[in-house]
Amino acid sequence: MTTPRVNFEQNERGALTRLTFNDDPTGMNWVVAPEYLDQVGYRDQDKLFGEFQLVVNGTPYQSTDYQPELVTDDHTSTVNYRLPLVDLREDYDASGQELRWGIKMKNTSRQSISIDHLGIWLSLAYIMYRDADVQRNAEQSTAVFPTISPSFTKLAAVRRKSGLPNLGCYQLMGTVRSVGTFAEYTNRFFENVSPSLDGLLFHQLVLAGGYPHGQAPHNDWIYSRAGLRLTPGEEREWQFVFAEFADQADFYRLARHRFGHPQVTFAPLVDSGQDQVVTIDSPQAVKRVWLISGPADRLTAEEVTKQLTGGRLTVSARQPGEHQLQFEFTDGSTDMVVFNVMDSISKLLERRTNYLCQHSYSGPGGRVPDSFAPLSNQGESLGKLNFILQECLLNQQQPDRVGAIRKVEASAVNYVRPKWFVDGDFLRPRKLYGDFYRVMDLEYIAHLFYLLSQCADKELEINPASTYLKWAAQVFDVRVNPALHNNQRGKEEAQMLGVYYMYINDLLADLKRAGLTKEYSEISQSWQAAINRVADQSSTLKAAVTEHFFDNAGFGPAAGALAVNGDDPAARRYARLLKANIGFSNDFRSQAPDRWWEALSYMMHSLWGGITAAAAQIAGEHLGDPELVAAGYRATVAMLYLYDSNATATDRILKPGEAASTYSIAGPNINRPDLSRNRFGQSIFASNGGIFARLFPDGYTGEDDWDMGEELVAYLNGFGQKTYLYRDDTDRWRAINGRVTDDGEVVTMAPYIREYVDLTNHRVIKTTERKIKLEEL
Numbered sequence: 001m002t003t004p005r006v007n008f009e010q011n012e013r014g015a016l017t018r019l020t021f022n023d024d025p026t027g028m029n030w031v032v033a034p035e036y037l038d039q040v041g042y043r044d045q046d047k048l049f050g051e052f053q054l055v056v057n058g059t060p061y062q063s064t065d066y067q068p069e070l071v072t073d074d075h076t077s078t079v080n081y082r083l084p085l086v087d088l089r090e091d092y093d094a095s096g097q098e099l100r101w102g103i104k105m106k107n108t109s110r111q112s113i114s115i116d117h118l119g120i121w122l123s124l125a126y127i128m129y130r131d132a133d134v135q136r137n138a139e140q141s142t143a144v145f146p147t148i149s150p151s152f153t154k155l156a157a158v159r160r161k162s163g164l165p166n167l168g169c170y171q172l173m174g175t176v177r178s179v180g181t182f183a184e185y186t187n188r189f190f191e192n193v194s195p196s197l198d199g200l201l202f203h204q205l206v207l208a209g210g211y212p213h214g215q216a217p218h219n220d221w222i223y224s225r226a227g228l229r230l231t232p233g234e235e236r237e238w239q240f241v242f243a244e245f246a247d248q249a250d251f252y253r254l255a256r257h258r259f260g261h262p263q264v265t266f267a268p269l270v271d272s273g274q275d276q277v278v279t280i281d282s283p284q285a286v287k288r289v290w291l292i293s294g295p296a297d298r299l300t301a302e303e304v305t306k307q308l309t310g311g312r313l314t315v316s317a318r319q320p321g322e323h324q325l326q327f328e329f330t331d332g333s334t335d336m337v338v339f340n341v342m343d344s345i346s347k348l349l350e351r352r353t354n355y356l357c358q359h360s361y362s363g364p365g366g367r368v369p370d371s372f373a374p375l376s377n378q379g380e381s382l383g384k385l386n387f388i389l390q391e392c393l394l395n396q397q398q399p400d401r402v403g404a405i406r407k408v409e410a411s412a413v414n415y416v417r418p419k420w421f422v423d424g425d426f427l428r429p430r431k432l433y434g435d436f437y438r439v440m441d442l443e444y445i446a447h448l449f450y451l452l453s454q455c456a457d458k459e460l461e462i463n464p465a466s467t468y469l470k471w472a473a474q475v476f477d478v479r480v481n482p483a484l485h486n487n488q489r490g491k492e493e494a495q496m497l498g499v500y501y502m503y504i505n506d507l508l509a510d511l512k513r514a515g516l517t518k519e520y521s522e523i524s525q526s527w528q529a530a531i532n533r534v535a536d537q538s539s540t541l542k543a544a545v546t547e548h549f550f551d552n553a554g555f556g557p558a559a560g561a562l563a564v565n566g567d568d569p570a571a572r573r574y575a576r577l578l579k580a581n582i583g584f585s586n587d588f589r590s591q592a593p594d595r596w597w598e599a600l601s602y603m604m605h606s607l608w609g610g611i612t613a614a615a616a617q618i619a620g621e622h623l624g625d626p627e628l629v630a631a632g633y634r635a636t637v638a639m640l641y642l643y644d645s646n647a648t649a650t651d652r653i654l655k656p657g658e659a660a661s662t663y664s665i666a667g668p669n670i671n672r673p674d675l676s677r678n679r680f681g682q683s684i685f686a687s688n689g690g691i692f693a694r695l696f697p698d699g700y701t702g703e704d705d706w707d708m709g710e711e712l713v714a715y716l717n718g719f720g721q722k723t724y725l726y727r728d729d730t731d732r733w734r735a736i737n738g739r740v741t742d743d744g745e746v747v748t749m750a751p752y753i754r755e756y757v758d759l760t761n762h763r764v765i766k767t768t769e770r771k772i773k774l775e776e777l
Helices: 033-041 132-141 248-257 346-358 379-394 401-418 441-453 465-479 488-494 504-513 517-536 552-566 568-581 606-623 626-641 682-688 689-694 711-718
Strands: 006-010 016-021 053-054 059-062 069-072 076-083 086-093 099-107 114-121 142-149 154-158 166-173 177-185 198-209 229-230 237-243 264-265 267-273 276-281 286-293 300-303 313-317 322-327 336-344 604-605 661-664 722-727 732-734 738-739 745-749 755-758 764-765 771-775
Touching: 053 086, 069 264, 086 114, 099 114, 099 229, 132 286, 142 198, 154 248, 154 604, 166 745, 229 237, 237 248, 248 264, 276 322, 336 626, 346 379, 346 401, 346 626, 346 711, 379 401, 379 441, 379 711, 401 441, 401 604, 441 465, 441 504, 441 711, 465 488, 465 504, 465 517, 504 517, 517 552, 552 568, 568 606, 568 626, 604 606, 604 626, 606 626, 606 711, 606 722, 626 711, 626 722, 626 732, 722 738, 732 745
Parallel strands: 267 336, 722 755
Antiparallel strands: 006 016, 053 059, 053 114, 069 076, 076 086, 086 099, 099 237, 114 198, 114 229, 142 154, 154 166, 166 237, 177 198, 264 276, 276 313, 286 300, 286 322, 322 336, 604 661, 722 732, 732 738, 738 745, 745 771, 755 764
C-alpha cells in the first residue's frame, strides 16, 4: 500500500513484510523481510510482523496454523483470525502521516475464558546481515530500545548509524506487559572463517502472560506477567503508531506532544540516602505516585504523591537495590521508571577486590599455583588482575592493599608469563589454541605488567617496578608490531586495534621518561601505522567488522582510539555508530550498548558493554559531545548492575564481591526463558548443545565472571575519576556522573574524583573535592 508518506506490503497471510518511508534516502525496510530469511536459510516465517502466539485456557494456538481473512483498500488493511473461543483482528492504517496498528481480541464463546499468554511479533529489522558490506548493516539495520510501561510503552528503533531517520513505535491504547525477543543465528567460529557470526532478533509484544508454565523469573517484581480474563462477548483492544524520529530528544518530544505520553526524566543511579529528583511533564493529571522496592517476597510500597510539586518529584531512597516509581493518572493510565540505588560504588569496588583476593586466588599451593580463577586461555580472563591493581593504585585505604598487589605480582610472574610465553620468552607467544596463538591476548598481559610498573618498589616483592615496565614494553611490542610474528595470522592480528588504546599514551610517556628509546620507537611507529590505517579506512567503517559482521567491540575501540590520537573526523564517523549503539529507556538496566550474542537476547555484557561505555566517554570528551558522554554514563550504570550484590529483581543473587558477566534484558528471552531478566555467565548455554557445547566442553561451571575486570579498569580511569558538566539548550548547567544542586553546587558520583570537565567551554578543574561551586567554572 502506497501513501504520500508511508509504504507497506503484506504477504498472503497479512503479515507485514515491508515498511518504508518516502523521505528516507536509503529506502530502508523497517521490518524483517521473508526474502532475507530464505536467503540465509532461517525458517522463521512464523515470526513475521503480525503473527502471534496465544494460550487460551491453557491451550496454545499459533497464528500460522490458521488462515486469516485479509481485507484491503488503498490505505488500510484488516486481518481477521477466527480461532476456537476467540477472534483476533489486526488493523493497519497508513492514511495519515504515520502507520497505525490496531489489535482487537473478542471472546466468542459463551463462557469466561483465561488468556494465559498473548504475544504478537513486532519484527523490526534488528538484523546483523550476513554481508561483508558494512554499510548495509549500518544503514539498513536497527537496534531496538524498549521503554516498557503498562499504558505508555514505546520502542525506539535506532538505525545503527546515527544521523539518518529512525522509527518509533508508540502505544496509544490497551495495556502492555513486556517485550520479549527470539534470536536466530549462525556462528561458524570453528570453521575458521571470519566474520563467523550473523543473526537477528525477533521482538514480541507481550500483551498477556509472557512465559511458559514454570519458566518465569522468580524474582522479577517489576514487570507484570498477568493474564487476562474475558467474559462472554468481551473485547480487549490495543493500538500503536509508528512514526519517524531524528534522535533521542525527538523520540521523547514526539511521544509527549504528538501521542500524549508523559515525559519523565530521572537519574539512573543514586547513592543510598541521596535525593532522586524526577521531572514529569504529562497531559494527564497525576493522581498518585508510588515508590516501590524489593525483594519480591516483601515488597515495600510508599506513596510519595505529596513530594510532587509543579512537575518535580523529590524522593529519598535509603534501601539499596532497584526502585520503581509508579505514576497513576486520573484517566486510569499508569507509567513508571526504574532506577538503581547503591550504598557506595567505592564499597562495591573494595568488596570486589577483597573477593578476588580471598576466593579467586589459588595461592602458591593451588592446583594451578598463583592463578586467579576462573581460568581461561583468553587474555580477557586477566582483566580481574588488572582491576585489582588499578583499584589499589587509586584506593590507598584498600584493606590489605600491599597483600593484594603482591598476589597479583605472584600471578603475573609465576602463572601468566610461563603460560602465555614459551620458556617465558616474550618473543615466543605460546600456541594455546592448537596451532595458533591469539595476539589480542597480549594487550591484557602488557596492561598487567604496566600496572605493576606503576606500583612502588616497596609494594612489590619479586621484581622492581622498572622490570615490569620493560616487560610491558616487550609484550606490547609483540602485540602491535607485525614484524615480530613469523605467521600471517599473527601479522594481521598485530595490526588490529584493541582495548590497549586506553593506556597506550601513558605507556609511551613512561617509556620515554625511562629512556627505553628502542621500545618507545618501535611501539610508537606500530601504533601510528595501525591508527593511521583505521583513520584512512574510516569512510568504509571497516573496523566495525570483527568475528561478528557488525560489532561494538570493533567500532567502540576505533572511535576511542581515533579520538585519543586526535583524528577527529575519523573519530566522528565511528562515534555515529557508538551513539546509535547505546540504549535509552525508562529502566536503567535497559540503557545498554546493543549486543545480543552472549545472551541470545538484547543484553548488558560487562566486558564489551563496559568497554563500549568507556569508548563513548573517551570519544565524547575529546570531541566535546555531551550526548555521547551521557550515553557512556547510562551504559556504565547498567554495567555496574552486574557487580551489584544488593539487586533484588534477578534470580541470580550475588554475594558481596561476586559478579556475573551478562544480564538478559528481554522478558521473556524466548530462546532461554529461564534466563529472562537474569544475570549469568555464557557457559550456562552449554546445555543448548551445538556450538555452545564446543565452546564450553566442561558444561556450566557456575563461574560467571571469567572475562570480567578490564571494563572496571576503564571505569576507574574514566567515570571513576571524572564528572562532566555542560549547558543544555535552555542554557542550564547539567552534570553527568554527578548532579547540580539548587544552590549551585556540583556534587560528584566519581569514587576517586580528580577532574570536573566542562564540555561546553572546554575547561578542566583538577581537584579531589567532592563538591565544587558552579561559579568556579
